[in-house]
Amino acid sequence: MAGPSQLTGADDPAPAGSSAAGRRRATILDVAAAAGVSRQTVTRAMNDMSGISAETKRRVMEAARELSYRPSRFGRGLVTGGARQLGLVVNDLRNPYSPELAAAVVRLAADEGWNVMLVDIGLASDADRLLASLREQADVVVGYLGEWSAGWGSGLATTPLIQLDAGETTEHAGVRLDPVAAIGDLVAHLVAMGVRCPVVLDASAPREPSARGAAMAAAFREHGVEAEVVHAASSSAEHASAVTAQVVRRAAPPDALLAFNDLMALGALSACRHAGLDVPRDIRVAGVDGLTIGTLVAPTLTTLAVDFDEVARHTLELAVALRDGDADVDRFRVVPHRLVLRESA
Amino acid sequence: MAGPSQLTGADDPAPAGSSAAGRRRATILDVAAAAGVSRQTVTRAMNDMSGISAETKRRVMEAARELSYRPSRFGRGLVTGGARQLGLVVNDLRNPYSPELAAAVVRLAADEGWNVMLVDIGLASDADRLLASLREQADVVVGYLGEWSAGWGSGLATTPLIQLDAGETTEHAGVRLDPVAAIGDLVAHLVAMGVRCPVVLDASAPREPSARGAAMAAAFREHGVEAEVVHAASSSAEHASAVTAQVVRRAAPPDALLAFNDLMALGALSACRHAGLDVPRDIRVAGVDGLTIGTLVAPTLTTLAVDFDEVARHTLELAVALRDGDADVDRFRVVPHRLVLRESA
DNA sequence: CTGAAAGCGCTTACAG
DNA sequence: CTGAAAGCGCTTACAG
Known part of the structure; x- marks a missing residue:
């Protein structure tokens, strides 16, 4: 259905079945025909331009509503340039x-x-x-x-x-x-607070540390502190939580946990709580991203914030x-x- | 560079300064001219269509790159219909x-x-x-x-x-x-757990309760329990936290807090923690929305989840x-x- | 106040 | 393999 559009005139192919679903979308020419005006008069009405009588405009808008006319963004964009x-x-x-x-x-x-x-x-x-x-x-x-x-x-x-x-x-x-400079600041702070056995909680599969994880380890090394890097299966809170649970259960648990991002840090926080650890007394936790959510948890999350x-x-x-x-x-x-x-x- | 497109002819207004910023965007006709082919050959090349020799295609793509040609989404959309x-x-x-x-x-x-x-x-x-x-x-x-x-x-x-x-x-x-049915479930649960002095932590300015807040109060009333409705200045966690801090400091603090949404509930949780209250032992807290973040806090947040x-x-x-x-x-x-x-x- | 014409940049048949 | 023609739906000058 949806007969061909005759364009310049003659018998407009009548909107086919009145079942709306099968109807070809109305164009400016359809509205013009229905209102008995030219297409640029339709343009004037639709775009609220001057130079059109109130009565004509009313008739055009009426026809447009009747036909569910919506101007094509392509037709318009082609000539206006578009946003x-x-x-x-x-x-x-x-x-x-x-x-x-x-x-x-x-x-x-x-x-x-x-x-x-x-x-x-x-x-x-x-x-x-x-x-x-x-x-x-x-x-x-x-x-x-x-x-x-x-x-x-x-x-x-x-x-x-x-x-x-x-x-x-x-x-x-x-x-x-x-993050390198901020990582330096964070690590200096941690070391000053007495951290000596930090763990870097890195993201995802690849066995080698991410650039970010490596930077964290390197920063500790500059202070003569060796950081262990562990990997979560993904950068989700859940996986971070799982890995953290294992790590803090060790005989010699870490005294700090630097997560790849805030989401992982939140997972780590959660695992620490369930393990009965006090943060930051027993273990310090920090993330990266500066998410707002970090201010809503207890304790609030230290982080490296993105502007x-x-x-x-x-x-x-x-x-x-x-x-x-x-x-x-x-x-x-x-x-x-x-x-x-x-x-x- | 980028000569004017001759199109139907005559003097195209010359692309102003050759400073890229002032250059008119290249069209398919510009590319066609530059490559020495017709526009539909350009179409064939750009759209990876058949019926074009490798050499011609190479030349066209070269010209397109040279002119930084990008097909107009409007021109294309007009004929293809677009997404x-x-x-x-x-x-x-x-x-x-x-x-x-x-x-x-x-x-x-x-x-x-x-x-x-x-x-x-x-x-x-x-x-x-x-x-x-x-x-x-x-x-x-x-x-x-x-x-x-x-x-x-x-x-x-x-x-x-x-x-x-x-x-x-x-x-x-x-x-x-x-939320009405779920509110009923939640309130029944709370009452069964012994809640008798609930507070509804409603959102925003209008003094009268929101539909949601009213439904919460009504549900309690059905159980013969009168709920007080308090309003936060906005539906943010911060404002919810502030109001909660006041409410729990009273001589007879509530034994449950139903927040307008999860964000407010998180603010309430935070305020309870700072007030030294144990949730859910001293006070029960619940929100609405079912946000994932509710699983990352301690205690995890009871909520009415949206599917x-x-x-x-x-x-x-x-x-x-x-x-x-x-x-x-x-x-x-x-x-x-x-x-x-x-x-x- | 209204309309006939040209044109925006592209693709789709249709010829060769 | 390549091109000349028509047309997608709209707006912008330009006439009346």
């Missing part, structure tokens, strides 16, 4: 890190007149299709691409990418987080520059973590 | 409720082939503009519109709306959460129906809360 669109890729919205980042980006983007399309690549069943759709719709894509960033450039149409997990050697623009607003600021700045093809901008930004001492360490 | 676009409006991404909802919606939307545009109306500096932009870009808008839902229909172009905070009398489609996947399912079903103009679908859905007993009550 800027930012694609934001996060890892897993259920890790509070993602929404705290997203909140900052979404807010600043709105202020700058960009819309934000959100993709959760961690929860996706078909990440490839999702990313393909995103790059087709967005002017610029920003976020945690992980392994997917590799094939980005090879694609057919090249949407600019801003990597948030960028290493030093990325080919794309990027905003990198640098999400700063990340968002760099992101939008880069997005604007990349969209405009501005080559003069510094494509690599670094935002340092900052030590936030609370009760747990 | 479905869902606008998701949340209240405040920093309340963990939002991301848990968003995670469910985003995941299901992706599975169904919809893109999601995210707007945080709570953090917005200019909600009206934001919503206007959203309704222009999205096929359907879903979320917590609050007061903004009022003027929705009066707008010029009417994008279908699915209200998530819909009362009974909404003119739009909606998915409503119904976010169920909400997402109804949402996508409605979105599809509204976009297709399908009138035969039930436009009002109800998802009940479910009591989840954990340690705090």
Whole structure:
């Protein structure tokens, strides 16, 4: 069904079956015909422009409502240019890190007149299709691409990418987080408080420590303290909790636990509580990210905080520059973590 | 560089300065000209279609890269129809409720082939503009519109709306959460555990209780127990904590605290801890929402959980129906809360 | 106040 | 394997 559109005139193919589901979507020409006016008169009415009589406008709006007319964003965008669109890729919205980042980006983007399309690549069943759709719709894509960033450039149409997990050697623009200085501050504090047997609670599968875990161990080494690195099966609170439970049950338990991120630190805190340990008296615990949730637990969580607003600021700045093809901008930004001492360490 | 596109001819207004920033974006015709082919050959190359020689394709891609060509989503969308676009409006991404909802919606939307545009109306500096932009870009808008839902229909172009905070009398489609049965379960449990002096910790300014707070008080009344309703200045953990601190300091402190939501319950828990109270021995605490974070605190939080996947399912079903103009679908859905007993009550 | 024409950038048949 | 034509749905000048 949905007969061909005659366009310039003649017999409009009558909205087929009145069963709404099978009906071709009404266009500006349908409304014009129904109201007995020209298409630009419809445009005037729909866009609240001047130069149209109240009566005509009423008739047009009436016809539009009758036909459930909605202007096509493509038709309009083609001529107006349309709003800027930012694609934001996060890892897993259920890790509070993602929404705290997203909140900052979404807010600043709105202020700058960009819309934000959100993709959760961690929860996706078909990440490839999702990313393909995103790059087709967005002017610029920003976020945690992980392994997917590799094939980005090879694609057919090249949407600019801003990597948030960028290493030093990325080919794309990027905003990198640098915890090293803050780790130094934290470790100095811990050592000053008497910590001598720290454990680094690192994330995920790869047997070798993450860059972050390695930096933690290295910082202790500079103080003549050897840190043991243990790995959780994932960076979730649950897995962190499980590993912590094992570690604190040892004959010689650690006196500090540095987690890869706040979520893992919360899992560690929970395990310590269940083991009957007092934090920070028996063992000190700290995380990384600076999540708000860390202020709601007991004891409140010491952490290395990310300045999400700063990340968002760099992101939008880069997005604007990349969209405009501005080559003069510094494509690599670094935002340092900052030590936030609370009760747990 | 980037010569003007001759198109139908004559003097194209020359791309201004060669400073990239001022350059008009390249079109398919520019690429075609640069590669010495027709536009449909460019289409073939860009879209990885058959019927093009390897050498030609190479030349086209080369030219495209040279000109930083990116196909216009509007031009393409106009002819292909484009992907479905869902606008998701949340209240405040920093309340963990939002991301848990968003995670469910985003995941299901992706599975169904919809893109999601995210707007945080709570953090917005200019909600009206934001919503206007959203309704222009999205096929359907879903979320917590609050007061903004009022003027929705009066707008010029009417994008279908699915209200998530819909009362009974909404003119739009909606998915409503119904806590009443679960509140009954919770209160029965509390009374059975000996609770006689409960306090309902309600949200926000209006002096009269929220529907939810009223339902809590009513449920107690059915058991012959009178509940006092107190109001926090906002539904944040901080304000809930402040009010709780006052309440528990009384001569006759309550033996149970029912919070408007989990975030407030967490604030209450925190205040109880600081007051030296043991939860649940001295006082029982419960919230509403079923947030994951409730499993990470000590004691773990008893709550009335929302089935976010169920909400997402109804949402996508409605979105599809509204976009297709399908009138035969039930436009009002109800998802009940479910009591989840954990340690705090 | 209203309308006829041109054009935005792309893809889809259809010819060669 | 390649190209000329038509058309997607809208807005922006320009005439009347």
